[in-house]
Amino acid sequence: MLFLWYPKCTTCQRAKKFLDERGVEYTPRHIKEDNPCADELREWFKRSGLPLKKFFNTSGIQYRALELKDKLPAMSEEEQLELLASDGMLVKRPVLVGDGFVLTGFRQSEWEEKL
DSSP states (O other): OEEEEOTTOHHHHHHHHHHHHTTOOOEEEETTTTOOOHHHHHHHHHHHOSOGGGGBOTTSHHHHHTTHHHHGGGSOHHHHHHHHHHOGGGBOSOEEEETTEEEESOOHHHHHHHO
16 A cells, blocks of 8 residues: 655644554655655546545645635646646645555544555
8 A cells, every 4th residue: 555644744643653553554655755646646536536626635735825725616627636746735645545445634434444
């Protein structure tokens, strides 16, 4: 599994602890230093079954600074994917990519169900 996280994020820290306590094997990836590219995001978006908005860190500083709440509805799916790929801090974190699933954010009950 691939675990995208931002080490300073407390939610990411809780998710990592959750994985570690259960002995789950994963490859960690720093979301800011190694931001997912548009192709990765496109694949994960399609596999997740989630609306694309769920991949945006709507509580983040960048999201607010760029006024994306108002701009996203007018943007195409491709434009949104390119925007996400431009800055890892725009991506909802953590992201867990496994066989047949993609999870954004950390909701323990959801993660327990998938793992």
